[in-house]
Amino acid sequence: xxxxxxxxxxxxxxxxxxxxxxxxxxxxxxxxxxxxxxxxxxxxxxxxxxxxxxxxxxxxxxxxxxxxxxxxxxxxxxxxxxxxxxxxxxxxxxxxxxxxxxxxxxxxxxxxxxxxxxxxxxxxxxxxxxxxxxxxxxxxxxxxxxxxxxxxxxxxxxxxxxxxxxxxxxxxxxxxxxxxxxxxxxxxxxxxxxxxxxxxxxxxxxxxxxxxxxxxxxxxxxxxxxxxxxxxxxxxxxxxxxxxxxxxxxxxxxxxxxxxxxxxxxxxxxxxxxxxxxxxxxxxxxxxxxxxxxxxxxxxxxxxxxxxxxxxxxxxxxxxxxxxxxxxxxxxxxxxxxxxxxxxxxxxxxxxxxxxxxxxxxxxxxxxxxxxxxxxxxxxxxxxxxxxxxxxxxxx
Numbered sequence: 001x002x003x004x005x006x007x008x009x010x011x012x013x014x015x016x017x018x019x020x021x022x023x024x025x026x027x028x029x030x031x032x033x034x035x036x037x038x039x040x041x042x043x044x045x046x047x048x049x050x051x052x053x054x055x056x057x058x059x060x061x062x063x064x065x066x067x068x069x070x071x072x073x074x075x076x077x078x079x080x081x082x083x084x085x086x087x088x089x090x091x092x093x094x095x096x097x098x099x100x101x102x103x104x105x106x107x108x109x110x111x112x113x114x115x116x117x118x119x120x121x122x123x124x125x126x127x128x129x130x131x132x133x134x135x136x137x138x139x140x141x142x143x144x145x146x147x148x149x150x151x152x153x154x155x156x157x158x159x160x161x162x163x164x165x166x167x168x169x170x171x172x173x174x175x176x177x178x179x180x181x182x183x184x185x186x187x188x189x190x191x192x193x194x195x196x197x198x199x200x201x202x203x204x205x206x207x208x209x210x211x212x213x214x215x216x217x218x219x220x221x222x223x224x225x226x227x228x229x230x231x232x233x234x235x236x237x238x239x240x241x242x243x244x245x246x247x248x249x250x251x252x253x254x255x256x257x258x259x260x261x262x263x264x265x266x267x268x269x270x271x272x273x274x275x276x277x278x279x280x281x282x283x284x285x286x287x288x289x290x291x292x293x294x295x296x297x298x299x300x301x302x303x304x305x306x307x308x309x310x311x312x313x314x315x316x317x318x319x320x321x322x323x324x325x326x327x328x329x330x331x332x333x334x335x336x337x338x339x340x341x342x343x344x345x346x347x348x349x350x351x352x353x354x355x356x357x358x359x360x361x362x363x364x365x366x367x368x369x370x371x372x373x374x375x376x377x378x379x380x381x382x383x384x385x386x387x388x389x390x391x392x393x394x395x396x
């Protein structure tokens with residue numbers, strides 16, 4: 001589960017991580033009222049510049065025109081008007097983009113240097129890993145590819161936990177002045193604390209800036225949470241913004257289906273995340289393009305399969321369906337019965353190929369063949385992928 005930048009910064013403040021002061025608006029009129037009333041725009045200590053930032057669940061907002069600077073308070077409402085309602089297309093939104101419904105206005109900073117600081121789970125070491133880079137403000141993937149020497153990795157031992165030594169190592173790598181090193185030690189400590197206590201899956205500060213006043217400030221914040229742990233955190237679950245999610249993905253979550261919409265036209269229904277990834281790869285290898293990732297889980301009951309069919313067919317781009325099921329705990333003839341019943345209820349109007357393997361797979365395939373439904377049956381994975389690609393292409 002992802003949250004907005006402004007929400008992440010509110011959580012950061014709870015853990016003592018320094019962030020700029022700001023205010024959220026959802027209309028130009030609200031922006032005018034904020035400019036007239038908020039302490040952010042008044043007093044002798046008011047900043048010399050304000051950042052007006054689109055709030056969407058995607059990176060690359062600045063390049064897409066979603067971040068603008070105001071030199072005078074009276075410029076803020078106009079900039080808010082330019083951003084609100086705009087559809088931003090970035091490398092993370094896909095070609096359809098995301099519409100901006102909220103704008104965050106925050107005080108500017110006197111930036112001297114920009115850094116990257118993040119925490120992720122490294123599946124290779126099976127540890128929470130700190131990542132730091134001198135190239136703040138850039139996409140970390142781009143830095144890793146072009147300048148890997150500018151990235152610092154430090155896996156945190158789960159038994160030892162965080163030590164100030166780690167923060168000092170990062171400070172030295174980034175070349176921080178002595179006056180800022182103790183701040184970095186505290187920020188890294190608080191970031192690790194936040195990551196663990198809130199069951200985050202990824203936390204990113206990009207950029208973390210050093211100001212002329214020798215202060216370190218989290219100028220941006222990107223946070224993702226482990227979906228399996230959100231139930232333990234009602235305060236986090238309440239931050240979910242359904243307007244940022246695909247309607248089919250929201251519907252799938254109601255039935256505990258793991259669904260992610262993609263740009264292709266061949267829908268996949270699979271039991272098991274690893275098998276789903278392999279299925280998408282094989283469809284591409286056979287010359288097709290997957291329309292989704294859909295893991296129905298280990299059960300694959302009639303009810304589960306029926307809801308999965310309905311969600312798949314809710315995507316108008318779907319021109320064919322490939323069901324790839326491995327019967328382990330649930331036998332294949334029971335899965336076949338569920339597919340037949342669900343297909344009768346849903347009335348599928350696109351080509352359907354089903355590949356069954358596992359316990360009683362032969363019996364399951366025979367049930368599908370004799371069902372009287374327009375179901376093509378496959379025994380091998382690539383065979384099934386070839387059949388559905390051929391059917392979608394009209395037999396060519």
